[in-house]
Amino acid sequence: MAGKRIDTLSFDATLDELEGIVQQMEQGELPLEDALKQFERGIQLVRAGQLKLTQAEQKVQILLSEQDHSELVPFEPQQGE
Template sequence: MAKKPENLTFEESLSELDTIVTDLEQGDVSLDDALKQFERGIKLVRSSQQKLEHAQQKVAILMQEDDAEPSPYQPEDV
């Protein structure tokens, strides 16, 4: 049984989407299987979009928290 889209990594989702697109483009899939694959693809896309949005929010938060000016590196005397 395939993992739920939300349990896949972003990269796993992209890989599975690529496989689905390839299968559908070849046209060797029955209509019922094509519909199932299409439905799975939609779920993968939605899950991937949520993961991207979450990552963007994290980056935005981290950028806001980094208000301090960078200071030059000064190695400690050994």
């Protein structure tokens, strides 16, 4: 996954790559230059993940606000549920 454009990654792929970077850095075997590159990539992934979460939250808020005027109906499960 490393090197792939961050804006094309799904949220899950972003988290997976970030996890991989953390594991590499925790091992402490990366040369300083590589560790800095990985750290920079990690920061970009964190920001992208935060943006994706914010966008998802906004979508949920929009969907909920569109339904504010709808009538609430009690939930009645069907047989077998």
